[in-house]
Amino acid sequence: MNLLETCGLTRRYAGLVAVDHVDLVVPRGGIHAVIGPNGAGKTTLFNLISGLVVPSEGSIHLAGQDVTARPTHVRAALGIGRTFQNIRIFGEMSVLENVLTGAHARLRASLVSIALRLPGFRSEERQAVAAAREALALVGLSERAAQPASSLPYGDQRRLEIARAMAGQPLLLLLDEPAAGMNPAETTALAGLVRRIADAGTTVLLVEHDMGFVMSLSDHITVLNFGRKIFEGKPAAVRSEPAVVEAYLGARLAAKLRAAHA
Amino acid sequence: MMPAWLASDWTIPAGLDDFLWTYGHLINSLGINGLLALSMYVVLAVGQLSLGQAAFMGLGAYSSVLMTLTLKLPFYVVLPASCLVPVLFALAVGVPTLRLSGVYLAIATIGLGEVLRALYLNVDVFGGALGINGIPERAQTWMIFGMLILALLGLWLVGRSRIGRAMEAMREDATAAAVMGVNVPGYQLGALVASAVLAGIAGCLSAHQSSFIGPNEYGFEPAVTILSFALLGGIGTPVAPVVGAWILTLLPELLRGFSDLRLVFNGLIIVVAVLFLPHGLLGWRMRRRAA
C-alpha cells in the first residue's frame, strides 16, 4: 500500500488555480521530490497535505486512510511531519524544548497525571527528553540544547526544524526547501542528514530548488507547472524530458523579460 | 460549615487582630485579584485575548450569591458550583469565536460584559442598580489564599509539561504548533474554560467576603484592570501576573490622593506595557520540561 496518495487534489483562489487536479503517489520508503518553477504550486501542495489549506476538490489518503477532512493536528498524530520554507521555530523556547514540542502528539499523560506528577508522567517525560536529545544528536545540535532557539545561526535553525519534526516520529516527513539559504558545505551535510533519515525508515517528500541536491538525493521526482503535474519519474528521465526543460526555460525567459521591463 | 479550628481568627494572636481588622479587606483583595490575574494569564498564555474575566467573575458572584441566599446551600457546595454558570457562558462565547481570528473572541467577551451589566441592572432577581446586600461573609482569608496557591501550583506544574509547551508554542506560532500535533482550537477553548473557572471562583469568594455585590463591579473597567494586572507582571510564569495584580492593588492604597486617577493609571499601564515592555516587569520564563 502507498503511504500517501492524492487524487484530483485541487486548490483554487480567486482567479487562480494554485494546485490543479494533482494525483501524487508516494510509496513507503525512499526520498521523493516535487520540483517546478516558482509559483508552480509546490508549497500549496505541502499545505494541502499537512492540512493548513483546505482543498477545493480531491482527496488525500495517508496509509490507506482518508484524511481529507482531518484537521492539521490529527494528521500530525497520524504521521505527517513537516518543516517550513520560511523557518518557523519557537524562538523564545530553548532548542531542547522546541524538539520536545515536536513530540507533542506522541505524549499521552493526562492532565491529572501531570498535575499530580504521577510516575506515568515522570517516566514519559524522561523518555521524551531522551528521545529529543537523540533527535538533536541526529542533526548535530546536541551542544546547543539549552540555548534559546532564536539565538541559533540560520543553518542551525533549519536543522532544528528537522529535529523538531523528527521528534514526532513521522511516517512521512515533508521538507519545504530545506537547502534554501545554505552554502555548498552545509547543503552537502544536509543531503547526508536527509539520506540518514530515509535510511532509518522515514519516507521523505521534499520541495527544493537546488537541482544538484534534488538529482543526487531523490529516488523519484514529480514536476509541477502552473499547479499541474507535468511529469514524474526517475531523476535521469526528468533531466531529459523536454516538457520539464521547457517549463524551466520558459520561466527563466519570462523572468528575464520582466527584469528588462522593470 | 468549616471546623472552628480552621477559621482564621482562631490562630491569630491578639496583636495582629487590629491589623487584620484594618487591612483584612485589602489582604483579601490581594488574593482575589491574584486569582483574577491568573484567569487572564491562562488565556493570554495561549495567545488569545479575552475581556470576559470580569463578566465571568460577575456570573460567579451573582450565581453563588443566589445559591447562598435563595437555595440556602452551604458554602462548600456553593464555592465549587460557582464556576458552572461562567463555564456555560465561556462555551457559548468561545466555541463560535475560537474558530475565527483572535479579534472575534475579544469583541464577543467585551460585549458579554456590557450585556450582563445591563441585565443585572434591569432584572429584579439581581437587585437592579442597588445590587444584592446582606450576603453572609463566609469566605475566609485562608480559603482565598488557599485557592490562589492551588491555582498557582496547578498552573506551574501544568506549565512544565507537554501542555505548557503546547501553550507557549501556539502563542508564538499557532500554525507551527498545529503541525506539531497541538489541537489549537481545543487548547484555546480549554484555556477559556479554565479562565472562567478561576474568575467564577474569585467572584464567589469576593461576593462572600464583602456582603454586597452590584452591577458596576463587573463591567468594562474591571475587565481592563484585570488585563493590566497580567500585562504589568508579564506572562512568562504564572507568578508574574499575580505580582502585577499585587502591585496594582497596593499602589492606590499608597497613593490615596490620586484615587480618581486609578483607572487612568491602569489604562496607561496597558499602553506602556504593550508598546515598551512586551514581557512585563517579570520577564523571565519558566523551563518547559519536568525531567
Add this chain to the structure above:
Amino acid sequence: MHDLRAGPYLCLVPRTMLAQQLVNGVLLGATYALFALGFTLTFGVLRVVNLTYGFYFTAGAFLALWLTRHLGAPIWVALPVASVGAGLIAVVIDFLLLTRLRRKNAPELASLMVTIGGVLALYAGMTAWVGPDVQRLPPGLISAEAYDIAGLRITQAQILILVATAVLVAALLFLLRGTRLGLALRAMAERPDAAGLMGINTGRAAALVSFLSGLLAGAGGVLIGLNFNAIQPFMGESMMLRGFVVIIVGGLGDIRGALIAGLLLGVLEVLTAGYLASSLKEAVAFMILVAVLWTRPQGLFGTSTVRRA
C-alpha cells in the same frame, strides 16, 4: 393586522403605534449605522479593532455640550464643529497609540490591547475632569415641537438626525466610491500589502481614516445626546456593544452591511422595548451577535472570506 406578517405580539397592537415604533426604530438605527460605519471603516482599512472609537462618541457629545452651553452656539453650528473636533482628537490618539505598532507590523491583538488600555484611561480621565453625572444640553436648543405626518409624531430632533445621517453617509460613500482618495483607501482595504506599491503613504492614510471615523463617531455622539438628552463620559462605552453587534452582523469591514445592520438593530431595539421589556434591549442585541457568530461568522450579507484563526 395579519397582513403585516409580524409575530403574534405585534398583531394585537394598533397599526399606527407599530408604524410609530418603526419610525422611531429606523431613526435610532440610523445613528447606530452612522456610529458603526466609522468603526468598520477603521477596521476595514487599518486592520485594527480600535476601542478608542467609543471615546470619540463621548468627545463629540461633550464638545457639543460645551459649544452650546458656554458659547451659546445653535445646534446646526455645534453638530459640525463638534464632529470635526472629535475627528481631530481621533487623529491625535491614533498617532500616539498605534504608529509604533503599525511600523513594527505588530499582531492585531497587540493593537487591540493598546486601544483597550487607551480608552479606559480616556474615559476615566474624562470622568475625573467633568464628573460621572449625566449632563443635559441647554433647554430650547432644539424645538420640542413635533410634526404630525400621516398620523405619525416626528420631532425636530428626529428630522435633524435623519438629515444629518443621510448627508454624512452620502458624503462618505461619495468619498469612497467617487474619488481617487477613496480608491486608494479601498485598495488598502483589499490588499494591505499592495498599498505601498501603489504609492499610498500608510501614515497619511491612517490619519485620514482616523479623522473620518472620529468625525462619524462624534456626529453620532451629538445626535444620540440630542435624542436622549443625556451626556455622560462612559456613554461611548455602552454604545460600543451596538458597534460590535452592527459590525459583526454586517460583516467586519463591510460598509453596506454596517448600514443595513445598524438600521435593523435600531428597529429591533425599539420593538423589544415596546413589546417585550426595555430591560431586554441589550440582551437581544447580544443574542443576535452570538447567533450570527455561531451560524454566519462572515456577517449576514457577506459572501467573501472570513478571517479564520
